[in-house]
Amino acid sequence: MENPLSGAEFAPETVYLNTASHGLLPVRTADAVRAAVDETVRGRVDMTRWFAVVEEARTRFARLAGVAPARVALGSTVAQQVALVAAALPPGAEVLVAAGDFSSLVNPFAVRGDLKLRTAPLEDLPDAVRPGTALVAVSAVQSADGRVADLGALAAAAREHGARTLVDATQATGWLPLDHGAFDYTVCGAYKWLVSPRGVCFLTVPGDGGGLTPLQAGWVAGERPWDSCYGVVEELAGSARRFDTAPAFLPYLGAERSLALIEEIGPEAIRAHNRALADRFRAGLAELGHRPVPGDSAIVAVPGLGDASASLKEAGVEVSVRAGNLRAAFHLYNTAGDVDRLLAALSGA
Template sequence: MSFTAAKWRGHFPLLAAHRDLHYLDNAATGQLCEAALDAVTSHELLHRANVLRGTYRLAEQADAAYENARRQVAAYLNAASADEVVFTAGTTASINLVAHAFGEGLNAGDEVVLSLAEHHSNFVPWQMLRERRGVLLRILPLTADGRIDLSRLAETLTPRCRLVAVTHASNVTGAVTDLAAIVAVARAVGARVLVDGAQAVQHGPVDVAALGADFYAFSGHKAYGPTGVGVLWGRGEALAALPPFLGGGGMIGRVTVEETTYAPPPRRFEAGTPPIAQAVGLGAALDWLRVQPWADMHAHTARLAQRLIDGIAVLPGLTFLGPRDLKQRLPIVSFNLEGIHPHDACQVLDGHGVAVRGGHHCAQPLMDFFGVQGAVRASLAPYNDEADIDALLAGLKDAMRKLG
């Protein structure tokens, strides 16, 4: 299968409807691919019913679609079983699920290790757990260019460490975490590892078996799927060891007045009616993504990222956040221009048809580390092309003229 950005772009209906749009906010939300849109539409038109409850044919069709989506996600992740795939509302819900269910087993003095590069969704649930259970949070420091400082692993992961929760890739710097090194040290001290995969899954299939982590969380909407759905993958024995988080219909074995027994995973963690059509859409998106020519697509987005990095490098007053080596990073490029607030830059860029994000990117501890309040972030997808980068660069020059 040969790849061109234009051909790939043709699979995204919104981009066809907005031909002048330079959409470079893919780290916030990827556009919905037609495979997902078609699957959601078809499901809602032909197979809409609640799941795991009905015995009529329509309900059984809905069951089949929902469970097929679970298999499609498992295939994308190279999971050992579809039963290791829990559908949630998104990455945040997945992490909160672990923070509550795994956190139930933690006590005062137990330690949870995070990195300074985490999104708030992988910070706040653990701070809340600290308030509930008295656990100690230890923070992995960063190198000057924003990568997790692996030289500090051994001293940070003590024998009291019960869980390491780290991002697969930073939503600000694009820095990719060396998970193998972290997993090895975590294993040595007997800790579980949770990976926030929100920024990684959309850049190609993930091999959870090879990563060696225990939990992997991500969102559908960043992976060209619908909003409102996400995934918590958990290694079979790791999920089986967890109590439920939310209680309600669908997650039980038997309910009596006296007590409730719980269903095995994944249903144990899917209380209430799940996001059925959204899961079906996500399954379709990942099924389509799984067979894309990723080597070509990575080369394409890396070329664009380099074009952008080279283009901003000559602008006066540039502060660049993150590693410059493209081998260590995803095509997520964050920066500041002296004297121009990120929101103002983004507003001017909007006038050029360029959609980028400015602000703290829900990563205020990382912003504090860099000594900035926020940054402009351009995050690339394979449907982007040179014209998108050039429009961004032209818009930045205009912003400097107006505001600098």
């Protein structure tokens, strides 16, 4: 039976509730990747056309993020793009992060060795910004338990104290509408809620580049890439493209199709759908006597149930375990029936 939200775009053979680890690929995305592989096998590689599709992926993400495409840089991983922000900070700069936040966001600052890395509980983060804080870095939605950061309060506190902001939107964009332009930098891995192949990551920067140095700049970062293939790149792109790394074609060709699907359905509709399923699960958990981590999120974490993941897998229900919590993540390809299957498995029915 087709999902009323996503139609026949997905074909899971399990009750897949693990988007917080990796999203499922739409049929259209898999078809695009297969076509590109076939073109490569047959010697029909058309890089000019492929680059045009990559640019369309940039544009589609920009619309979802609420920024101009000129503010979006392309990369492969969160840590890779966060490292550009870390490298731009002067020695001794203070970076404030949430306790227990995802390592790919935090560790690029830690390995510098000459920065002051300070942590505070997520709910206390806005109050922890102080004079001398150079940057606040936080995930919009926490990977371990689905808690949603108070980004409005955090941005206001950062402005008050002259700090820049970096938001990791990997666990948010695709189900939680978010104005990326409200922050200095955002980073978003697309393989979770944007249902894209792994190897696609977007970085948004201010119009002036936000003081970043394009340390990874190769020929694709040139204003005229095809004239920048040899020797020093004489003119870097005037847009955020100067921070691009050469795109992994297969993931990006697929991502363009995935992003088109997210646009067609609409983040608001996806948010309403996902939250309704999460609320159904929370209500069912209460009836079973379990207390999930409080919040209004598409990710539901249940302390004390991590050991149930193995039996759930045997029952055909895919979840994950993070920080000892059983973590279920509800997305556009899930249904109320999936929630009921999960609850029935947890109850031993």
